[in-house]
Amino acid sequence: MTRSTITVTVNGTPQGPHEVPDAMRMVDYLNDTLGLTGTKFSCGIGICHACVVIVDQPDGTSRTERTCIQGAAAFDGKSIRTIEGHAKNGKLSPVQQAYVDHFSFQCGYCTSGFVNEATVLLENLKKSPIAKADVETAIEEAMGNHICRCTGYVRYFQALKDLILNQNGLTREG
Ligand code: FES
Ligand code: FES
Numbered sequence: 001m002t003r004s005t006i007t008v009t010v011n012g013t014p015q016g017p018h019e020v021p022d023a024m025r026m027v028d029y030l031n032d033t034l035g036l037t038g039t040k041f042s043c044g045i046g047i048c049h050a051c052v053v054i055v056d057q058p059d060g061t062s063r064t065e066r067t068c069i070q071g072a073a074a075f076d077g078k079s080i081r082t083i084e085g086h087a088k089n090g091k092l093s094p095v096q097q098a099y100v101d102h103f104s105f106q107c108g109y110c111t112s113g114f115v116n117e118a119t120v121l122l123e124n125l126k127k128s129p130i131a132k133a134d135v136e137t138a139i140e141e142a143m144g145n146h147i148c149r150c151t152g153y154v155r156y157f158q159a160l161k162d163l164i165l166n167q168n169g170l171t172r173e174g
Contacts, residue, residue, distance in 0.1 A: 006076035010034060011085030020072045027051045029072035030082060038083035038112045044068045048147040050113045054081040054120055061127075062120050064113075083112035086119065094163060095119050102159035106150035114146055118160055125170040132171045135164050 001023065007016035010030075018033055030036045030053070042050035045068070052064040056079040065080075086093040092100065095118045105111045121142040130138055139160050148156065164170045 004073040008075050009079040011081055024072045026067035026070050026072045026075050036082050036084050040109050049145045050110045052113045052116050054116050062123055064117050064120055098159040098163040102155045104155040104159045110148040129170055129172045
């Protein structure tokens, strides 16, 4: 079995160098090597998006990537954020708080993926605010790949809609 040596910045902290088998999935590296178990392995075939993490790009943009269908070695040199990095000083992030306030989840297995995806959506809206009339479509497009087997999505959707419409700088008139 071939192996690679990787270093990854996770939630602002450099990790490694770690020697990992080339077959090791990123989700397993996070769960088992780093002990960060908030990233969830669910379908394992790239469909449900429960396993996504945020990848911060050198140009200041961010996007989510699935960790069940990519090896840890594919993240060598990257800067990522996981669910463990969202709360600061014991305070939930606005997305996390909105999901709690709206009772958006039940078992919570899908929630870290929803939080990461919604956080990227908010970061994109901060850079490029959209018309209030387009908020529902933007949420559907951003979150549409995430599967939740418990809640039927309505409360996740409503939480994000309320958050985006009530947070300054994410929308514009007209
Ligand atoms: S567990 Fe990765 S997409 Fe479902
Ligand atoms: S809350 Fe259970 S899968 Fe979404």
